[in-house]
Structures are given as C-alpha cells and as structure tokens.
Amino acid sequence: MRITRGQLLVRAAIVGGTAAAGPLAARALADIKDDIELLEYLLTLEYVQSGLYRDAIKAISLSEDVNRLASELRDQEVEHVDALRATIEEAGGKPPDRLPLEFGSAIASEEAFLKLANTLEDTAASAYNGAAPLLESREFLAVFASLAQVEARHAALIRLAREKPPAPLAFDKASNRQDVRTAIREYEQR
Amino acid sequence: MARPRPTPPASGLSRRVLLAAVAPTAFLAACGGEDADEKEEEREAADLEIVRFLLGMEDVESRFWVQAQESGSLGSVGVPDDVVETVARNEREHVRVLERWAQRLGKTRPSPPSTAFEEIFAAGPHEVISAGASLENLSAAAYLGQINRVQDRNLLASLLAIHTVEGRQAAAMNRLAGRGFSLGTGQLEGALPDGAFAEPLEMATVRTRLKRYTGGRA
Numbered sequence: 418m419r420i421t422r423g424q425l426l427v428r429a430a431i432v433g434g435t436a437a438a439g440p441l442a443a444r445a446l447a448d449i450k451d452d453i454e455l456l457e458y459l460l461t462l463e464y465v466q467s468g469l470y471r472d473a474i475k476a477i478s479l480s481e482d483v484n485r486l487a488s489e490l491r492d493q494e495v496e497h498v499d500a501l502r503a504t505i506e507e508a509g510g511k512p513p514d515r516l517p518l519e520f521g522s523a524i525a526s527e528e529a530f531l532k533l534a535n536t537l538e539d540t541a542a543s544a545y546n547g548a549a550p551l552l553e554s555r556e557f558l559a560v561f562a563s564l565a566q567v568e569a570r571h572a573a574l575i576r577l578a579r580e581k582p583p584a585p586l587a588f589d590k591a592s593n594r595q596d597v598r599t600a601i602r603e604y605e606q607r
Numbered sequence: 608m609a610r611p612r613p614t615p616p617a618s619g620l621s622r623r624v625l626l627a628a629v630a631p632t633a634f635l636a637a638c639g640g641e642d643a644d645e646k647e648e649e650r651e652a653a654d655l656e657i658v659r660f661l662l663g664m665e666d667v668e669s670r671f672w673v674q675a676q677e678s679g680s681l682g683s684v685g686v687p688d689d690v691v692e693t694v695a696r697n698e699r700e701h702v703r704v705l706e707r708w709a710q711r712l713g714k715t716r717p718s719p720p721s722t723a724f725e726e727i728f729a730a731g732p733h734e735v736i737s738a739g740a741s742l743e744n745l746s747a748a749a750y751l752g753q754i755n756r757v758q759d760r761n762l763l764a765s766l767l768a769i770h771t772v773e774g775r776q777a778a779a780m781n782r783l784a785g786r787g788f789s790l791g792t793g794q795l796e797g798a799l800p801d802g803a804f805a806e807p808l809e810m811a812t813v814r815t816r817l818k819r820y821t822g823g824r825a
Contacts, residue, residue, distance in 0.1 A: 496803035546767045559755040566805035569771035570778035583779035587700035588768040
C-alpha cells in the first residue's frame with residue numbers, strides 16, 4: 418500500500434512528531450485551495466451517507482433495531498448536509514450538486530447495507546479528522562471536530578449492530594479527499 | 608480566559624451552527640506587541656495546560672477500564688470481554704501518547720490523579736457499565752471542548768485522532784449500558800447527541816464531573 422505524504426505527516430503528528438506544519442503548507446500537500454473546498458468535499462460524502470440511509474430504509478425490510486438506528490442516523494446526516502450547504506453559500510461558494518446515487522447490491526440485504534454504512538461512517542470520521550487541521554478558519558475547527566465525533570459515534574453504533582469492535586484502533590485515521598472519493602465514487606452516477 | 612461555548616444546536620440550525628455557534632477564540636498567536644519567543648512560550652504553555660488536563664482524564668479512564676477488565680463482571684450484563692479489553696488498551700495508548708506530549712512541552716509528566724472506584728464497583732456490573740459510559744461521554748466532551756484552543760497543529764492532529772475514539776467508545780458503552788440513542792441536550796448520556804452536533808464541555812465542568820471517579824478530588 419502506498420502511503421501519501423499527507424498520511425506520513427499525520428502519522429508523525431500522532432506519535433508526537435517534531436515540525437509543526439501550518440495549515441497552508443499542509444493544504445498545499447493535500448491539494449486543497451481553501452476552506453470552502455474542504456466543506457465541499459465533505460458535503461459530497463454527507464450526500465452519499467444520507468442517501469444510503471434513505472434508500473436502505475425504503476428498499477430493505479430492516480429489523481426493528483436496525484431500522485430505528487438507520488432512521489436516527491439518516492436524520493443526523495440530513496442535518497449535516499443542510500449545515501454544510503448553508504455554510505458554503507454563506508461563505509460565497511456554491512454547494513456541489515447532488516449526484517444521483519445507486520447503491521445496487523449494497524442495499525439488497527440488511528447485512529450488505531450495514532457493511533457499507535460501516536465503511537462510510539468510518540470514512541466520514543476519518544475525513545473530518547483529516548480535514549480539520551487543514552482549516553484556515555479557526556471558527557470552523559470546533560464544528561468540524563463536533564461533526565467528526567458524531568460520525569465516529571455513528572460508526573460505533575453500526576459496528577455494534579454488526580457485532581464488530583466499535584473502536585478497533587486507539588487512534589482514528591485521518592483521511593484525505595482521495596480516500597473519500599475512493600469510498601463513494603462507486604455509488605455516484607456521473 | 609473562558610472560551611465561549613458553542614450554542615447547543617437544534618434541528619435545522621444549519622448555517623448558524625457552523626458560523627455563529629462557535630464564537631471565535633482569542634488565540635495567543637493573534638496577540639500583538641510581543642516578540643516571537645514570548646509568543647511561542649505562551650503557545651506552548653497553553654498547549655501544555657490542555658495536555659495535562661486531558662492526560663489526567665485519560666489516567667482515570669485507563670485505571671477504570673483496567674479494573675473493569677480485571678473484575679471480569681461485565682460479561683454478566685452483556686458487555687463482551689473483548690470490547691472492555693479493547694477500551695482498556697486504547698486508553699493505555701492514549702496515556703502513552705499524551706505523556707510524550709507532556710514531556711515534550713513541559714519536560715515532566717504530571718502525577719496521575721488519585722482514583723476511587725470502590726463504590727461504583729461495589730454497586731455491581733450495571734453500575735460499572737453505566738459509570739464507564741458516563742466517563743467516556745465526559746472524555747469525548749472534554750476533548751471537544753479543547754480542540755479549538757490547541758496551538759500546535761501536530762498536537763491538534765493527535766487530539767483529533769483520540770477524540771473520535773472517545774466518541775466511539777462513548778456511543779458503544781451507552782448502548783451496552785442500555786441507554787437510548789438520545790436522552791436530551793446536556794445529558795451526555797445518549798449514544799447520539801440530541802441533534803446532529805456533539806456537545807463540548809469546558810475544563811471546570813469536566814473537573815467537577817470527574818470527582819465521581821476521584822473520590823471528590825479535583
């Protein structure tokens with residue numbers, strides 16, 4: 418597996434690395450132009466998450482507990498979408514369009530749905546963790562962290578539903594935009 | 608200086624949550640009229656305060672879960688042994704990394720706080736998992752309360768990586784303790800926050816709530 422320079426920086430930071438890279442230098446490595454671009458790519462992930470819960474609830478006869486969990490998580494992902502869209506507009510940007518989503522066999526059964534939900538929730542928590550240190554605006558930082566914690570909570574609950582360890586690692590990963598694209602591109606209809 | 612706390616978000620807050628809920632923090636880096644060395648010292652002192660605070664939190668968590676693991680009693684209330692074992696391991700790792708940060712910033716590692724779990728464990732496994740879940744919620748909120756005060760970007764990345772693990776553990780322990788998804792704003796007892804945004808706590812509030820686990824000592 419190829420390790421990117423960004424991942425190396427994060428890894429070094431976790432174990433108490435030395436040089437403190439500022440957000441601008443780190444963003445240059447991550448090919449991120451500004452805070453709006455960070456908001457935009459996280460919004461695309463939130464679109465897919467909210468769409469997955471919406472479509473799975475319609476397509477699958479979920480067990481009572483899983484249906485309740487999926488409904489709770491869908492509502493929270495919709496709130497994240499609304500918040501990010503409004504913030505991008507407020508900051509002078511244009512929220513990316515929602516692409517049609519097609520989950521195919523991932524919503525053919527409860528087991529398959531939970532597996533994809535697990536992947537997307539883990540990805541979301543790590544995406545916010547990866548994006549937060551790149552923010553230039555400190556005003557967004559605590560909110561990005563707040564969103565990261567909620568996504569991590571979602572991930573843990575989905576993992577429990579799958580009888581998987583809710584917190585398998587002592588340190589959550591930090592993902593970049595390419596990691597997010599890889600996780601969601603299969604489901605976006607371009 | 609007290610850090611303005613994000614307004615508890617409500618459903619549909621959208622833009623206000625992101626823009627207005629987090630009031631700008633007065634960062635030391637923005638202070639003028641001081642030379643670079645003094646600013647750097649102030650930034651490191653601010654980070655050291657955060658690290659020492661969170662290390663104290665992690666010390667308590669680590670000891671709690673080690674004792675829970677050694678008690679072997681949580682299986683009787685449906686908590687898998689491997690979950691307790693993993694949480695205990697994670698907390699030890701958090702302590703280890705924060706110790707390194709404390710030593711780097713302050714040269715020494717502060718003494719771990721005293722802990723007192725006797726009453727909790729004497730009350731039986733239901734109380735242990737309930738108290739453990741509350742401790743994890745407290746920790747997640749403690750980290751979130753400090754994130755936008757952190758000066759060093761590497762320290763920030765470290766704390767973010769730990770913070771979401773505490774959130775995972777809080778949500779899981781809440782469910783295993785039989786708590787619902789959400790029990791209301793300010794309760795910090797539901798597996799999910801009441802709304803789509805997690806709730807931070809300031810240092811003073813965390814220290815007060817932590818007394819339950821330290822025999823009343825702050």
